[in-house]
Amino acid sequence: MADELKKISRALAAMVLISVALASTASAGEPRPWLCRDKPVFSDSHPMRYQVSSKGGSWQIFFMQLASFSGGESRGSHDGFTIVDSRQLSRTPQSGSLPSGSYYAVALFQRGGAWICSYGDEGSPSPGVIKNLCYSPIDNPGCPASLSVKSGQ
Numbered sequence: 312m313a314d315e316l317k318k319i320s321r322a323l324a325a326m327v328l329i330s331v332a333l334a335s336t337a338s339a340g341e342p343r344p345w346l347c348r349d350k351p352v353f354s355d356s357h358p359m360r361y362q363v364s365s366k367g368g369s370w371q372i373f374f375m376q377l378a379s380f381s382g383g384e385s386r387g388s389h390d391g392f393t394i395v396d397s398r399q400l401s402r403t404p405q406s407g408s409l410p411s412g413s414y415y416a417v418a419l420f421q422r423g424g425a426w427i428c429s430y431g432d433e434g435s436p437s438p439g440v441i442k443n444l445c446y447s448p449i450d451n452p453g454c455p456a457s458l459s460v461k462s463g464q
Contacts, residue, residue: 340424344373344417345392347428353442354413358463361407365400365456369421370429370446372458373397374414400456408463418446418456429456 344350353359363372374396392415398405400418419426427448434443439461445454 340426342371342373342419342421342426344375344394344419344428347417347419349428349430350375350415350417351431351433351442351444352413352415353460355441355460355462356411358411359409359441359460360463361409361458361460362404363398363400363407363456363458364402364404366402366454368455370400370418370456371397371421371426372400372416372418372446372456374409374416376412376414416442416444416458416460418458420446420448420456422448431458 361374373394375392375394378391378393395414396407396409398407416431418429418431420429421427429446429448431444431446432454434445434457436443440459441462442458442460444458446456446458447453448455
């Protein structure tokens with residue numbers, strides 16, 4: 312009887328370990344921009360238009376807002392951040408709009424099945440442009456992904 316209980320106990324422990332491993336593998340493939348350290352911010356009191364593109368590879372950009380805190384608790388869905396828009400980037404420029412406010416713009420790239428935070432460098436401002444950002448992996452500088460934000464007014 313004791314041997315049977317040990318076998319059942321070992322089988323249950325193995326099933327729990329397998330379940331935990333499968334759950335963490337499934338979530339590893341999802342981009343999590345709120346975990347990135349480099350979160351370039353831009354804001355305007357008017358609606359904004361943006362244009363994004365990449366030179367290749369698998370890139371996705373996220374526009375997030377920091378939710379207000381009340382009583383020490385975050386109202387955001389991910390560590391206080393709420394994703395308000397996101398785009399898969401391609402060589403063809405894509406445009407979108409955002410209401411007035413403050414936004415964090417995080418771009419991630421996919422390598423080996425994992426989503427990796429990139430680093431946003433600010434480009435030279437030009438008239439009417441709120442923010443120009445170049446995103447790149449730390450090990451491959453350049454500008455493989457870009458974001459330009461203009462006032463929609």
